[in-house]
Amino acid sequence: MMPKRRGWMFGLGKKRSKFGKWVDKVGLTQEEIARKANVGRTTVSNMCKDPNYSPRISTWVKVERALRSLGYSVKREDFFDI
Secondary structure, eight states, X not given: OOOOOOSOSTTTTOOOOHHHHXXXXXXXXXXXXXXXXXXXXXXXXXXXHOTTOOOOHHHHHHXXXXXXXXXXXXXXXXXXXX
């Protein structure tokens, strides 16, 4: 019998930005977003974990297009201070 693990669930115990909380809530992965948007995995990670991070407009446009192609209607101002 395996011991119970604590803190391994999605988003549990991780410092998350508004965007990161939304990503966890809808069940997307950072890898999926990075691949679909053609941006770096580190960029998406920063967007998800750092509440003070603000992506470049060109980066956000790629992410927004990728999310819309997956059926999500999002706006930059919902997640990042502009």
